[in-house]
Amino acid sequence: MSAVAVGLSHSPLIGKNDPAPDVIAAVDTAVDEARAFIRSFDPELVVLYAPDHYNGFFYKEMPPFCLATEANAVGDFGSAAGPLSVDTEAARAIALGVLDRGIDLTISARMTVDHGFVQPLEILFGGIDQVPVVPVFVNGVATPLGPVSRIRALGTAIGEAAAALDRRVLFLGSGGLSHDPPVPVLEGAPPRVADALIEGHPPTPEQRARGEQRVVQAGRDYAAGSTAMIPINPTWDNLVLDTLASGRPEDVDDWSVEWMGAEGGGSAHEVRTWIAAFASLAATGKYQMTSRFYRAIPEWIAGFAVATAVGER
Numbered sequence: 002m003s004a005v006a007v008g009l010s011h012s013p014l015i016g017k018n019d020p021a022p023d024v025i026a027a028v029d030t031a032v033d034e035a036r037a038f039i040r041s042f043d044p045e046l047v048v049l050y051a052p053d054h055y056n057g058f059f060y061k062e063m064p065p066f067c068l069a070t071e072a073n074a075v076g077d078f079g080s081a082a083g084p085l086s087v088d089t090e091a092a093r094a095i096a097l098g099v100l101d102r103g104i105d106l107t108i109s110a111r112m113t114v115d116h117g118f119v120q121p122l123e124i125l126f127g128g129i130d131q132v133p134v135v136p137v138f139v140n141g142v143a144t145p146l147g148p149v150s151r152i153r154a155l156g157t158a159i160g161e162a163a164a165a166l167d168r169r170v171l172f173l174g175s176g177g178l179s180h181d182p183p184v185p186v187l188e189g190a191p192p193r194v195a196d197a198l199i200e201g202h203p204p205t206p207e208q209r210a211r212g213e214q215r216v217v218q219a220g221r222d223y224a225a226g227s228t229a230m231i232p233i234n235p236t237w238d239n240l241v242l243d244t245l246a247s248g249r250p251e252d253v254d255d256w257s258v259e260w261m262g263a264e265g266g267g268s269a270h271e272v273r274t275w276i277a278a279f280a281s282l283a284a285t286g287k288y289q290m291t292s293r294f295y296r297a298i299p300e301w302i303a304g305f306a307v308a309t310a311v312g313e314r
């Protein structure tokens with residue numbers, strides 16, 4: 002088996018509320034590098050770790066993580082809708098391997114996913130049906146959140162289980178880094194919002210459009226400096242990247258949930274997807290980070306990063 006890892010921030014505001022052209026050009030160059038890295042590796046399987054934003058997972062049942070044997074995208078923020086090309090056989094084999102390693106994995110036979118899964122597939126592969134994928138939801142938004150050490154353990158178990166498949170595997174993490182978008186919070190929510198977060202009634206097209214416009218406007222306000230949202234934290238973001246670059250993802254095990262939120266904002270826990278991806282790669286042997294790009298981009302409400310890593314052979 003050979004393995005690589007890629008981390009890529011996502012934002013539904015890309016293309017809707019863009020920063021200055023030189024920032025876009027720098028992001029494009031970094032993403033082009035990641036695409037070329039992936040093309041030359043030519044993965045036979047992508048294990049995709051991503052969060053959800055109350056489109057697929059609700060408080061009626063909110064697992065800390067969940068592996069899909071089939072998945073459908075809702076098409077939020079103009080992202081693609083429809084089935085992902087899930088490799089069901091590989092997904093089942095990895096799930097069994099993870100359970101055998103003592104991790105209490107939740108399985109979904111029909112996971113609903115949103116831009117968190119779709120955007121990296123569109124950006125890096127040109128669509129949601131271009132490459133065999135095993136989708137793994139990692140909760141990065143819905144409190145209470147468990148210890149990050151468990152996400153590292155999940156990533157390790159998935160890496161070990163994927164190694165047994167004897168294929169070229171890309172571990173891909175989607176999200177982060179520091180950011181504090183206006184994602185609703187159950188605690189203290191008015192009854193109508195709380196009910197939606199618990200039950201997950203599908204929004205009407207008008208309701209979805211209104212919600213998405215609210216996020217776009219939040220990005221505009223954030224970039225203009227007129228907002229109560231927690232600022233992007235480049236120092237913390239670079240600490241996250243330094244830790245993953247060190248080759249010792251286990252160093253995250255003593256990071257507390259509270260500290261991560263205070264440093265990186267309400268959605269900073271999306272970095273759990275990166276931690277899982279790099280822990281998976283580490284489980285296959287020593288690795289090296291081969292490229293790393295970072296920029297604070299308030300227009301996208303994102304400490305935006307792209308990084309690639311290869312296992313040492």
Ligand SMILES: O=C(O)/C=C/c1cccc(O)c1O
Pocket residue numbers: 011012013014054176177180182183184216268271301302303
């Ligand atoms: O409102 C949502 O569904 C998500 C918004 C968002 C904004 C910026 C960065 C992200 O990672 C997001 O998910």
Ligand SMILES: [Fe+2]
Pocket residue numbers: 011052054117176177268271
């Ligand atoms: Fe997100």
